[in-house]
Amino acid sequence: MDSDGKKDLKMQSPPNAAPVNDEAPVSEEEIHEIMAQYDKESRVRTFIGTRKTVVRWLFIAFTCYAIIINSPLLRLPAQIHKASYVGFIILFCILMFPFNKKDLRHVNYIPWYDWIIGLLGGGAFFYYVFAYEKIVSQMGRITTLDMVIGIIGILILFECCRRSVGLPLIVVVSIFICYAIFGDFIPGRFGHNGFSLQRTVQFLFYTQEGVIGTPIQVCSTFIFIFILFGAFLEKTGIGQFFIDLANAIAGRAVGGPAKVAVIASALEGTVSGSSVANTVGSGSFTIPMMKRLGYRPEFAAAVEATASTGGQIMPPIMGAAAFLMAEMTNISYARIILAAVIPAVLYFTTILLQVHFEAKRLGLRGLPPEEIPRAWTLLKEKGHLFLAIIAIVVFLSAGFTASYSALLACGVAIIMSMFRKDTRLTVTAFFDALENGTRNSIGVSVACAMAGCIVGVVTRTGLGITFAGALQQLSGGHLILALFFCMIASIVLGMGVPTTANYVIMATVTAPMVMQLGVPILAAHMFVFYFGIVADVTPPVALAAYAGSAIARSDPLKTGLFASRLAICAFITPYVFAYSPEILFGGTAAIDVHFLEMIRVAFTSLLGALLIASGITGCFVGPMNILERILCLGGLLLIIPSWQTDVIGIGVMILILFLQWQKYGSINFISGVVPQRRSKHKAA
Numbered sequence: 254m255d256s257d258g259k260k261d262l263k264m265q266s267p268p269n270a271a272p273v274n275d276e277a278p279v280s281e282e283e284i285h286e287i288m289a290q291y292d293k294e295s296r297v298r299t300f301i302g303t304r305k306t307v308v309r310w311l312f313i314a315f316t317c318y319a320i321i322i323n324s325p326l327l328r329l330p331a332q333i334h335k336a337s338y339v340g341f342i343i344l345f346c347i348l349m350f351p352f353n354k355k356d357l358r359h360v361n362y363i364p365w366y367d368w369i370i371g372l373l374g375g376g377a378f379f380y381y382v383f384a385y386e387k388i389v390s391q392m393g394r395i396t397t398l399d400m401v402i403g404i405i406g407i408l409i410l411f412e413c414c415r416r417s418v419g420l421p422l423i424v425v426v427s428i429f430i431c432y433a434i435f436g437d438f439i440p441g442r443f444g445h446n447g448f449s450l451q452r453t454v455q456f457l458f459y460t461q462e463g464v465i466g467t468p469i470q471v472c473s474t475f476i477f478i479f480i481l482f483g484a485f486l487e488k489t490g491i492g493q494f495f496i497d498l499a500n501a502i503a504g505r506a507v508g509g510p511a512k513v514a515v516i517a518s519a520l521e522g523t524v525s526g527s528s529v530a531n532t533v534g535s536g537s538f539t540i541p542m543m544k545r546l547g548y549r550p551e552f553a554a555a556v557e558a559t560a561s562t563g564g565q566i567m568p569p570i571m572g573a574a575a576f577l578m579a580e581m582t583n584i585s586y587a588r589i590i591l592a593a594v595i596p597a598v599l600y601f602t603t604i605l606l607q608v609h610f611e612a613k614r615l616g617l618r619g620l621p622p623e624e625i626p627r628a629w630t631l632l633k634e635k636g637h638l639f640l641a642i643i644a645i646v647v648f649l650s651a652g653f654t655a656s657y658s659a660l661l662a663c664g665v666a667i668i669m670s671m672f673r674k675d676t677r678l679t680v681t682a683f684f685d686a687l688e689n690g691t692r693n694s695i696g697v698s699v700a701c702a703m704a705g706c707i708v709g710v711v712t713r714t715g716l717g718i719t720f721a722g723a724l725q726q727l728s729g730g731h732l733i734l735a736l737f738f739c740m741i742a743s744i745v746l747g748m749g750v751p752t753t754a755n756y757v758i759m760a761t762v763t764a765p766m767v768m769q770l771g772v773p774i775l776a777a778h779m780f781v782f783y784f785g786i787v788a789d790v791t792p793p794v795a796l797a798a799y800a801g802s803a804i805a806r807s808d809p810l811k812t813g814l815f816a817s818r819l820a821i822c823a824f825i826t827p828y829v830f831a832y833s834p835e836i837l838f839g840g841t842a843a844i845d846v847h848f849l850e851m852i853r854v855a856f857t858s859l860l861g862a863l864l865i866a867s868g869i870t871g872c873f874v875g876p877m878n879i880l881e882r883i884l885c886l887g888g889l890l891l892i893i894p895s896w897q898t899d900v901i902g903i904g905v906m907i908l909i910l911f912l913q914w915q916k917y918g919s920i921n922f923i924s925g926v927v928p929q930r931r932s933k934h935k936a937a
Contacts, residue, residue, distance in 0.1 A: 377406030507925030508612025747788025864888030
């Protein structure tokens, strides 16, 4: 979810990594090195002894505090709730993330200036907490002291962003703030009266339209609790269970290890929204397996990266931006995850099918039986861990809020873990999960606080309305052009800023314009959400793909290109959202699609994914010629939820099957065996 400088991304393998067998699982040390290279949230200080214990219990205490303020036990005013949350996060960020990489070589080292920066940054927000009544009574006026404290708080938040998220987000937020201050110097329709420095600090720091705005509100409630839920599930060993289960399901199939990677990443996506973390976590096992089977290193890395990136669109627990979507659209999170079901199934099915056809084309087989665990045995031993995920869906369906549902699901996860000794949470593991709840939320919390500045500027300056008007004029009122411009903007921003900030920018600036052209609110927001996510597998800055390439020892750019090809469905379905919102079960807050209609849309969409995957890989029953590959574009017609397009698409599919039957005497595209081409005499 983070972005890093281009200099680091040129490296194909982690620095100073010991040479290893390319087909062997990656060592834990290498995993840490790769994570540190491609994920800034992993570049944290190392503590041992007393300092480690102190940090651990600070994080545990903060997790308990976050739980309490999200429960009926303690109801704080919204400003105090959010300001205190940001104050602690800034202190922890400065504590954990060093000023530069050189400090990572030291153990138990916190320089004196970091103590000062942390205390000043945290203190600025706690000044807001303790002076809350005075600030409210001032009715928007701030004193010189208030202004100085506000500037200190914002600047140190920027420094936290540099350390834990990256420079690109700082650049984007700085441009927005400069736009607010110097608007009177900007000619044309984008110019405005401008805000004084004092007024800018006032609305960014002391109102709920800035740092402590909607993004941090969502983060301190929904996102934090879901991160904590993921931390508890992780301690039960569910990650390894997902990999083993995927192996049992698909290990012996054609191209088994690649299908294992897709299924495992889809399952892991239900509890984690970080594409880089998912890629490195499961990829350290699956990528060497794929290479051993015969897949090209670039393809193996791309499969893992693309599947892992899909974790952010995989219900029931999607990326952090999905929670922001619920708040910004005023649509329930339960409705959003329902809308995401068919697109997510399409995404992972398309990847699976491309993997299948690629394996068929190359003649690759599955894993030997002795390397494959028994599915029934796995389900008996650890199947009960699924109950915690099922509980999330049940609680959301029952009408509980997302944060309360996640809290209840944490309790379910703890109880379910007790059923067997090998999944049981020990006291140490329990406190580890509480610690990781805070540790894993620092980066996304800083990103959300920074995103609040963008929302504040857009709201106060009317930039969203102005930009929407300009984009509508540029597109000439044509929806397809407007969507194309939004896609480019989302992908470019996604290469530099986290998905959360990307979504906030696009949701406040471009989504309103798309809605003005007749696209329902949920479809418009899902459109920009999707394209912000696929930036992680889109060159030139495809962090998930580059993390996978470091494991596979492959060329990063080629890996990114393969990943973009595998993720083709993510580039197509957002346009379907806009033109045919039925694929989202209506595309609005209400569910207005009949059950039989949902079945039809899902079935024909999967047939469309089948044709697209075969056309991309150039293999169906057997190798395809250029005409057959072009005909596979008919799969797009099947993805569009319309009876007319479905009839044409099915007709195209029948034609392709007929041509393949003429050539091979078979229409079995499931088999991993490529049939012999029939002679012209036999075909006649």
